[in-house]
Amino acid sequence: MSDRALDLTPRGTHPWVADQTIRFGVSYYPHPADWNHFITWLKRMEAWGYDSYWNYDHPTDRVDCWNVLAVAATATERMRLGTLVACIYYRSPYLLARAAADIDRLSNGRLVLGLGIGDNVPEFEAMGIPFPPTRERLRAMEETIQIVRGLWSGQPFAFTGETFSASTDGSFLRPVQEPYVPILLAGGGEKVTLRQVAQYADASNMGAHDWIGSAVTEEDIARKFAKLDGYLANFGRAPESVLRSHFAMPLIMGETRAALEKKIAAMNQEKLAWCGDALFAGTPEETIAFYQRLIDCGFRYFLLNILDGDDETIELAGTTVLPAFR
16 A cells, blocks of 8 residues: 555644643653653652653753653553654654554553654764754655554555655554554744644644744744634644644743742753743742743643752642642
């Protein structure tokens, strides 16, 4: 079967997306020497009501994200597990589909596959991977989604693209999640990325990003959501069929303003300066107000990026921010 014989646009709304209550997930790296600590905190996050745990795909200086998610799958029972995000160039689409299906099976159908085109040039260089122009990377994203969904179809499938190729006789070991594994696409590019979200994805993620040191404004959000709604209409999809998620990168919390300032003063100042205005730091009251403004903009799902070792923020958000939106 060729890729063109498959309808790759989601029909209806994935159950994970259909739940429009306000939900929060956590993204942070476990310390590679202390897995017991990681497992303990995963269980606490689940008890506090976090909806999901997410891990990055940055293999040059971190534990492989798929290995981390395998640990998380066995340590949790309810939380969804996601990649935020898996770079489409770090594994072939075939191996990406294989790793994702394995985690979905291991977690009994809890995976969200977050994908990105990559933006960390030094990381590409360190791994000996050419860093293509943006247009080429965006095209490769479409090829990746087509291959992954095709391999997961349970049918014979073959695809040959300009960047990637893959095939199966129909025996590819599929995920177990029904109706399918949801796909999240990162980025707010209005010409291509948001169109790809409307055509292929179940969730859109945008917001603050420390790699570029900036955060989207309320005006940006309104414009991008309007653009996304237009693309969705073109593909016959309802606005609520795509979950709108926001990424705070990073979030730092303290019980009081004085405690927060002391905490920030003890952190790596070079790293904090690099984050620019992508960083949000606040007390519980300030953080609740921050997320309320984003809810008013139309976001329904929030991913909290936590700096290494900042367990306090995970706990403060779990015990003060999450209850405020239940």
